[in-house]
Amino acid sequence: MTSPLNQAIGKVPPNGNPLVAHRYGADPYALVFGDRVYLYMTNDALEYDGNGVVKENTYSSINKIAVISSSDLVNWTDHGEIAVAGQEGAAKWATQSWAPAAVHKVIGGKDKFFLYFANNASGIGVLSGDSPLGPWTDPIGEALILRSTPGVEDVTWLFDPAVLVDDDGKGYIYFGGGVPEGQFAEPGTARVMKLGDDMISVEGTAEVIPAPFMFEDAGIHKREGVYYYTYCSNFYDRERPEGSPPAGEIAYMTSSSPMGPWTYHKTILKNPGHFFGVSGNNHHAIFQYHDEWYIAYHAQTLSKAEGIANGYRSTHLGRLSHKEDGSIQNIEADYKGVQQIGCFNPYHRVLAATMGWSAGVKTEFMASAGKRLVTDIDNGDWIGLSGVDFGSTGAGAFSASVICLEGGGNIELHLDDPAGVLVGELSVPAANGPEKVMEFKTEVSGAEGVHDLYLVFKGTTGTGLFKLESWQFME
Template identity: 45%
Template sequence: MKKLNIVLLLSAFMPYVYAQQNSISFVTWKDGNPTSVHAVNSLDSITFQKSDGTITLWNMAEGNDTLKTGVIDSMTIVTPQITSTNRLSDDELKSLFLQTKVDNTSYKKLGNHNPLMGHKFGADPYGMEYNGRLYIYMTDDHMFDSNGNFIDGGYSDIRNISIISSEDLVNWTDHGAQHIAGSSGAAKWANNSWAPAAAYKNIDGKDRFFLYFADNGGGIGVVTSDTPYGPWKDPIGRALISKGTPNCGDVPWLFDPAVLIDDDGIAYLYFGGGTDGKDAADPGTARCVQLGEDMISIVGTPVQIRPPYLFEDSGINKVGGKYLYSYCSNWTYNSNPGVARIAYMKSDNPLGPFTYVGAFFDNPGDASWAGGGGNNHHAVVKFKDRYYMLYHTRVLKAAMRRSPEWSSIITDNAELRSTCMSELSVDENRSVFNYLSASAITEAGVEQIKTFDPYVKNEGETMAWCKDVSTSYTVGKYIVRVTITAEIDKPGGWIGLSNVDFKNGANGFTARIKGKGVLRISTKKTPTSFLSTILAYVEIPETDNYTIVTVPLMKMPTGTVQLFFHFSDTCSFDWWSFF
């Protein structure tokens, strides 16, 4: 009888292997669960093949799952050797890390999905789906001006647009506060950039992206890019919509754009608002107009829309073949649609006429957790066959004001808003937005619609929760590129990710990083057991330049877990991946 020597090379996707007398048992896995145990007694020739998350054992000579009787003479298990960049041992790195005081609290509560961001503010959200990701564009509410002075409701200082994106609606990648208006922005003629709207269109065989924004209340600008997140260029060097645009001269506030690209490829722009000098019940200050094929010009004269009790905040969706124009009502007392609520109108045509339907969203400030009331700004977006309501609250500001660090700095009047999301029920057959009450929106937010993949190159500025983290936005001087990094601002800062799917495991970790200190990777925010929750300690070389670090894992993670990166010191975290 021929005896067989077998060499097994273990990888992140190999099954667990148990050596038994005269046999080997293999536990194979599928979707993170054990599916079968194979007792293998000698083969003339064997190969391991990964297919759909399982390991198939097969005989090269006779086909799949053909086993032969016999005796295995010996078995060698070979573990891949990972060359670590750590100079110190794991115990030494652990000792250094434990000298750092880690603040395990966060302004965005662990497990909650609202607000979308816990490290920065963002208001007036607008959503756009592209290639399986939801991109959200926001007014860049921020606390300090360029001189470091606290801004108490400083709309006039807002010249950037913040952009984030996600595949799963819980772990968000921060694409930075992008320079749109002012001397450092793409549209240097504009004083401000508020309340953005975004769309993309294939022009001459290439997808082009268009970002429309409000220059204060004086006009609508447009900038373009080859990506959903910039860098942006000003294609016309002036406002697209201004007081000089026909039928727009008497609109008090030329702002709050919304954009729709219809099924035939023709695009439309919606904007306007304000009640100054108008009848509050019927101000007639909303407008809509067809955009040119280039998306940066208009066709014809803007058409008036007359929403009852209009204040601001244009929205547009095509649902069930009908065009639904939505808006925020003003502060004049009325029973329908009510004060500062989101209402909508319906039309058979993109330029109207529109017929009033009613309110469908409360002021989110009426929710007990939202941090108080204020202006109401929304967008309805369809993503992965579900509808979502985007809106802003003051929940992050309220949480920060409760902390000793910020209680004496952030005033009650500071207009610091945070984007939130809730699922919206929509009847497509009847083209109806069902009512979403303040009591139905929650700090828990929407559910995560897919797990997070740790095996691809992930941006360091991707997070579900965090503490003492900011982001840095850089545009290349000679090569047109945008670089965003997560900046760990204080020793003990951390980043958390939700529902990270390690499938059958991982052997190592690599990242691009600069700074100093130690990075601890764990599957719990507060590890209670060194062996059971900590995956690795990573030594961060103290250098001004980025370094690629690589380490083997102390423990192999499997299945779906929460993942946390804790930093013992300040650093810049560019990207990371497991393997």
């Protein structure tokens, strides 16, 4: 008798959205480096009341930034969290880390990476590192932008940064938000400011971006000499003049200069409630990858599927198209997501926290292994990978690095469905001694060509089976 398989929740095959189903992530910002897209996200985490019931997300305890990356835009590797604010974080002066922005610049012949974040709505900080994954340090020991910064004294919310490094190497930071009393149509709270060559200082005075019905969520991208400033409109519920952005939508302005002047055009992405039946704030990032343009945005689809849509958000991807005249076409948010770019190679070592889809599992960083592992593995759980290319010769063996637990169990290898064709089965023994990473191997037969791959975990229900660190097929 086969044991029942657990069901995917939120991200269901073959859909690409939300990007991951084992964790939340809001306010996405994209960094393309090498052959990967890195997405940095506000680390939404469940909050509970005194009775253990999930309550509305207050954002007040969020002091980490979550990071995922992909080379094909469907299978995503979970890199865990960056400890940003608080006593455990790099920026000990800060209390929160919201709405990150990340950028790469070559300085002194070396690749440098900068991660900007909002310390609630009171200021913007910056961390620096030597890779997209850090390690991250606080280079200035204080906020980069505060109310004492020239030109921002009357900005309601000092948050939601976006950063552009122009073709000449000059950096610019876009930020701000909020609606002063009675100023819904022209809040005047969006700003752009020059960054110093070191990317950790600002120059001159912040300039106002006259964004109609501005609320929050700065975005910036450049295409064919045109600068596109994008933002989320406010929720003012009275009648608006014709041509104004509707409530809670992503709108855009353009300029021939990174500092403006700016011309308003229209909105391009409706509120998540229009597409997914659960409304909330609207936050986005636009980026280019392999000559195509994409928009990352968040919605409460995963938490809705879990029955707890109380402000816990998940990142999604969609295609973005510019017309011949440079205008941006309207975007349809959906569960389908974007097309996979290239096949997944199973013959390289794969970090186990790389998933197209999943059911039941979580991930956590294991200091003893120095990596992020797939954990909470129970009988009937599984992870799936999209578009795996086994080649014409096919796979002959499969190996996995695991940490054995008291339960032990099996990893079944299925094609195209968690209950699809079985091409191999790896036995993982129960633990015998202290936790350590061990390698196990098994023969594989029938894995040829391109298929979705499912690693299905079997064992005794209610016991910890094992933790999965990495895996690989051999031809």
